[in-house]
Amino acid sequence: MKVELQQVGKRFRRDWILRGVDLLIEPGSRMAITGPNGSGKSTLLKMICGHLTPSKGQVAYSIADKKLELDQVYAHLAYAAPYIELIEEFSLQEAIDFHRKFKPFQHNLSTNDIIALLGFERSRTNEVRNFSSGMKQRLKLVLAICSSAPLLLLDEPTTNLDAQGSEWYAELIAEFGASRSIIVASNVETDYSFCDSAVNILAYK
Known part of the structure; x- marks a missing residue:
């Protein structure tokens, strides 16, 4: 999927978080968005996916x-971020089955396949509310990365992951x-070590 941002800006009340963003995301490209915490990286991702409407530009x-x-975009993207909530009353199996209703998995991966990729075979019937923060982050990542969607957005993907979890993320990618x-x-x-380009968010402050 191709995404083009033209002079995009976002303002909250009187403060501009970002402005003048011109980006072209070509099919198959891999881009990192870098910058200090609180500088607008998540805001930019939310505008790219259509969750936030730009205050200026398109x-x-x-x-x-x-x-x-815009109402067609959701079907073509997958998104993982620490702030995205899971339905905590679901068991692991129910969470995966629920996700599949909206986003099919690549290679016709089954629920058992996803659980095996997670390494959570013993937690199949456990409710997500009882998972550690690292387990929840792994679940968010596997649901997004394994989804059959041409655009993948990842916000701080290794948050709450230990060294082993970070290696698992790299293998999944x-x-x-x-x-x-x-x-x-x-x-x-x-x-983002696999990305072939990088954008510093401070360029659009």
Whole structure:
């Protein structure tokens, strides 16, 4: 999926968080968005995915040169971030089955396949509310990265992960990230080491 931001800006009350953002995200590209905490990286991701409306400028989407309307974009992207809430009353199996209703998985991965990728076989029937923060982050990542969607957005993907979890994330990207546009917002270099370009958010302050 191709995404083009033209002179995009976001203002909260009288304060401009970002302004003058011009970005072209080509199909299959891999881009890192870097900058200090609180500088607007998450805000930019939310505008790219359509969750936030720009105060100025526009975001355009297309697939194979065919324009996508905003209400069509959701079906073509996957998003993982520490602030995205899971339905904590679901068991692990229920959470995966629920996600599949809205986003199919790559390679027709089954629920059992996803649980195996997580390494959570013993937690199949456990409610998500009882998971550690690291387990929840792994679940958010596997649901997004394994989804069959041409655009993948990741905000601080290794938050709450230990060294082993960070290695697991890198392996997941290597296996399921091919031929997709991937945008990673982070200050941790290992989060976006596979990206081929980087944008410093401070350029748009």
